[in-house]
Amino acid sequence: MFYPVLFLLLLSIIGFYLNKNRSVHLSKNQKLASLPAYYGYLAFLYIFIPAIILWLGLLIGKSIILQKYLILILDDSLSVMNSDEINLFLSKVKNLSAGISFGNESDLEKFAAEKIKSFDKIFSLLTYLVLTLSSIFAFLIARRKVIPNFKSQRIVEKIINRFIQICSFIAILITLGIFLSLVFETLNFFSYVNPLHFLFGLNWSPNKAFVIDSAETIDKDVLRDAFGIIPLLGGTLLIAFLAMIVAIPLGLMSAIYLAEYAPKKIRDFSKPVIEILAGIPTVVYGFFAALVVAPKIVILGKSIGFEISSESALAAGLVMGVMIIPFVSSLSDDVINAVPQSLRDGSYALGATKSETIIKVILPSALPGIIGSFLLAISRAIGETMIVVMAASLQANLTINPLEPATTITTQIVTALTGDTEFDNPKTLVAFALGLTLFFITLFLNYFALKIVKKYREIYD
């Protein structure tokens, strides 16, 4: 698939050297408007850019042409099938041509697979031919630009500037892509379920959507209380809350201690070690929560007479809290360090002890930043996936008891989209609606955090 690109790069480099040599040759007798290399770059860009666009076009067009071609040659046998059967047939034949065989193919399918193989060969040959021709054509144009008063440097720089500008738009494109893909599928989902029932429903039992597979017409009343997000939201907030109970005191106190009390040696050692917690992949925390912490909590609960579920919100919340400690501590540390020394000195001069200075002077002046860091940590906890997928329950349960099982938005997104995914069923589509909700919640929290920091930040000196 990528060989044409390499081929194209080779052609462009050849073009670069041909043009460069020619201009070097030319510059012996007369003065050129630009350095010889720029005539080379010009050839490179002239060859590469149109050809790569052509290649992308061919790549996208290939599957459409293939489909047309197959239908054309197999017209008689395909005319007896309906559209679903044709799609099934085509995907099976494509698999067969890629070498994935289940051993139960009919002669027709084998024949079609052979056809696809020969088509692939012809098509790739054609691709190379088209690329070569376009390169030669482009090179001829670039060749004619090697004349003394042509300012190739200016053209090359213009192209490059345009290119890097396009690169910077990719961030917008990604956001747009996220938004569009989420919104599009969410609207699809809302054609099955009323948005109000989704946003305010108290029941979450997506398996009810199975009735759609068997029923001819969709009875929307069945889905009425199958997709209520409230229990998921409750579970998410409960687990995030538990995580914050662990992370905020430990993270903040660590930050204060390391910034204000700790000798340099301890600070230099402890800071990176605590940061290790931030670098550990979340799947490791999930493993730890599900297989180490949760069983321990169950045993502990039994010994003091509590019945604790092995998928309790507590295990997931505690481990998530540990994960977020470095997040809170490093952000708070930055804010505390930004408080000017003169404030501390002033407080000491008035006779305050160190702890009084911290509580009554430093923390209040660093408060916006600290609150901002808390909000960012919460948004992180809400969006965290692997820990809850591995340690939390799948069963929705509207509760505030941390000893009971709870499920989260992210867990349900994962369960909806792993395994069989059919995009005509609300059971799958709901993942996008949940994703959109999650996207907005985190967006709001981040925006809010930034706003607080900006609005209430005190600017000293």
Add this chain to the structure above:
Amino acid sequence: MTNLIKRKKAERRFHLYGIFAVSLSLLFVLTLIINIFSSGVGGFYKTSFLMKVHFDQKLLKLEDNPSIEQIEDASFRKLISYNFKENFSQYSKDELKKIKKLFYRKIDKEAQGYLLQNPEYLNQKVELLFTASTDIDQIHKGNFNRNIPENQRAINDFQLGIYDQFVETGKVKSVFNKKYFSSGDSRDPESAGVASSVMGSVFTILICFLLSFPIAIFASIYLEEFSKPGKLTDLIEININNLAAVPSIIFGLLGLGILLNFFGLPRSTSLVGGMVLSFMTLPTIIVACRSSLRAVPPSIREGALALGATKNQVVFHHVLPLAMPGTLTGTIIGLARAVGETAPLLMIGMVAFIMNVPSTPLKPAVGMPAQIYLWSESAERGFIEKTSSAIILLLIFLIVVNFVSVYFRKKYEKKW
């Protein structure tokens, strides 16, 4: 006076809270690492039994001096059951079956492997190492309590007796598990390995790097050096900041909705995985690259401009090379985070049962973290050990990468 004592006490208490918080956090790091390492180191070893095997030509139905293909085609089942009868002649048929259960299910394949490597074993009696079954492996490593009631364990008292006999006669050996590094996933913990997932991760990260690194550098150059302040630039800035805070699972949904469903790229492949991860890594690299571009002092730019360089030449010949160390450090950190990312890969189907090591980024693959997730969901005790071992490998890799990035920064970073 009492007031002062109270205040001093409060001061000491506050100090103690701080020490407590830091030491608790450090304790968490320690417990996590010790726990993973102590439960995972065993996975690099496997328990094996020494057994005499007579490679009888007749039982294998082989000719004299068989070719490699003939050995590959031969069935070793009969040979194995014959040798079991020979070695444990004093036991009944039922008991023999139970003894056989102490060994790995595919013991015939292991015998075949030995003969393929050493064709001279044919018609000889040799004592060879055979992998123990995962249940006995776990008991031997002490991960499973053998004193619980007989009906609650997979190994019964008779089998334990045989095992103890093996131990006494020195027939039990703990050997390095080469297979763990050379094979892909398997239904049996005895033969499951990380090779396919390591390769999957390598492809994914390679794609991620190839896509995100150039784009991020060009985007940062544009934003830092060329862009004029305005609404469009502001919009780009907001988007970059925003992308950095979007939960990773949302990127997975983007991959599913746009790359798989809309563009029809192949599901479960490292190509799509790498693309999705590059969306996530992009903001990290852009932020790092921009701050190092900003750190290059204006005198460099002015010097180059004074010598007649164009704006492009200033940036590409002078500023960018000086900003490279900082950018690379940021890139390494971003990629290290991408290596450990699991959630987006779940969305695009990179959580499949992959036995073969993928050969190109267009083949279905799993990454290391996804493999860890898959194994941890499995009920068998043997897989849990494999999970911890895979985590150890992943953590060691991340630690090495982080050290490299710190070293890089220390060595090449310039202070202006």
